[in-house]
């Protein structure tokens with residue numbers, strides 16, 4: 349048994365979901381913070397559980413050849429987890445992550461393509477969420493330290509758009525002189541909790557969202573918005589979002605437009621999308637185009653095809669596929685997203701789509717009972733994967749093609765195993781939407797047997 353506070357020499361053989369190294373001491377698994385595959389380290393054990401232990405690198409005995417000096421100076425920030433791994437090795441590790449899931453969870457013997465990475469994996473995010481806290485009388489605006497809610501104060505973030513960095517720098521200066529109470533998470537008191545930014549990389553239009561713990565301070569925030577709008581005309585929309593909940597949720601459901609428009613417009617290729625404060629949009633615009641073009645390629649849609657886009661969000665994939673199809677039916681849980689999807693179809697003069705707001709596990713079996721059939725089905729579920737009812741109905745409908753877009757290899761592999769009752773996996777293509785993190789997006793083409 350391993351002893352807490354003792355150091356052990358460990359070879360790191362894998363990377364965990366949160367970017368921690370994984371190694372063994374006498375066959376006992378240890379998750380080592382600060383270790384990466386290929387490292388030989390001494391690690392201090394900080395926790396021992398029944399099945400595994402957790403350690404922290406004490407010293408590196410032999411560094412992995414994947415190691416690089418992080419380009420980002422904020423080593424304590426938990427926003428990115430794999431800054432110390434060179435980009436090509438990050439892509440290799442993501443491929444391995446997908447391969448392992450296919451084999452171990454899916455029981456599938458399939459070839460996984462090389463990950464489609466970015467040419468320049470920096471400044472890629474179109475959305476950022478900065479917690480705001482007061483520490484020892486100083487305002488801290490940045491990102492959470494890994495595994496904590498301590499805020500690491502950040503001046504420049506290399507994965508954000510340069511304009512967002514400029515706006516945040518100026519905003520932080522304004523906040524120092526602003527008469528507004530900063531949120532205290534432990535006491536659930538104070539007003540300003542988070543700053544959220546959204547930006548279109550095509551138009552540079554930006555939305556700035558002040559997340560507050562009540563509806564108070566509208567006048568103060570409106571005055572601040574006026575000041576910022578003079579400095580940054582690119583900010584077209586200033587929103588106050590009200591989140592009175594305790595816990596981890598960043599934004600609430602109520603939005604007040606303080607200044608400018610209540611939405612901004614973004615583009616995916618030539619399609620325009622209206623983005624509200626709560627709209628889901630993939631965070632990496634250039635890689636989203638890579639992903640959606642793969643979806644179009646894998647779906648092999650013809651003009652007679654009825655297509656389903658399940659978990660459609662604001663209809664981005666639906667509209668992308670609509671030009672090739674007879675009709676696309678989109679299904680999504682969130683009412684507002686479906687309202688946006690319908691508006692987006694009208695704004696893009698697309699008239700062969702229909703959208704339904706409900707749980708996919710309810711509406712898909714229901715549409716099937718009503719006689720709906722699909723030739724091609726695209727699913728893009730959240731991390732928990734597809735509900736059993738959705739997979740069962742896909743197997744009953746038996747479209748000729750299924751395209752599965754996933755942000756979590758383990759649930760993807762679990763669902764592919766179920767679909768393999770009637771489908772063969774033709775292509776497994778990981779796409780890197782989140783450089784410097786352990787997250788990987790994967791798109792899979794399935795062909796009915």
Ligand SMILES: C[S@@+](CC[C@H](N)C(=O)[O-])C[C@H]1O[C@@H](n2cnc3c(N)ncnc32)[C@H](O)[C@@H]1O
Pocket residue numbers: 628629630659660661662663664665679680681682685706707708709728729730755
């Ligand atoms: C990964 S996002 C995909 C959105 C969209 N396809 C895109 O590329 O922007 C998953 C979507 O599934 C929706 N969702 C989550 N659970 C759902 C459910 N049970 N039924 C239908 N939609 C659901 C979420 O609201 C979210 O919009």
